[in-house]
Amino acid sequence: MNPTSLFIDEHFRKHRFWLAIFLYMAVLVFGSIPGARGEVGEYATGLVLHFVTYAAIAFLLFTGFQGESAFKGTRTVILIAMMGALDEYVQSFLPYRRAAIGDWSVDASAGIVMSALLSAILPVIRRRVAAP
Template structure:
């Protein structure tokens, strides 16, 4: 389930990254040929000359329905325009996680929805994404910053829990946090390097 969630997030991120290519390939195939980012269905659609009906339906649907949404998501989540907002958003989100986790009974209520492993993996995967996209530098530098930041966050969270009589700090939870950060940042590093994400 954790792997499925992370893979789904990477697919969404890849779709956001490919927004400019989807737009260009629909309007003018020659533009798509000059781009540094590739879209899996783009070459096939050109080779078939638009005669493959499902492919054309997909292109039309993407053009009319997804393009505005993906453009907005690309602007908010991937470009440097809102990088500081994403970075500090990660800090605020982490503070909320610590505060809510310190409320008596909150952890037990959350356990009815999902296990601790799932909750930690999803929460810290989101934090990793925000820190990675909110940082500056090369993809490798962003990856290092994200993993180290999440490791520190997770350690602080477990330390706070160790002081609460109704909670307890667990090294296992911290390791889940770090694993989620490593997997998520590696996927993002792959997207940034192989697809040449413009920032």
């Protein structure tokens, strides 16, 4: 099996979607552990962490949705924006964390960037994989 198949094969579509949901739940859980964010912050800034995490979730969602690229991109961006908002909302209740509109905007930006890239790149990859 071609490794690219894991990312574009329809057979794995639902797996990618549920992996995105699992990864998001892990973000909420681990982000709620006192001190965990500080330890991870030693390796990367909050901006980098938010962007990379939500871009990965956006990748999994986009490739996990069924339909045309515009439809998948729209759904991905909306869902990522909602996930980021919920993440920040949860943080607002934790005394050792703070909610920030800037973090949410980075999350939403990651969804937009990843959806735009995938809309442009995936059709080309699919054509190359399908060609003999």
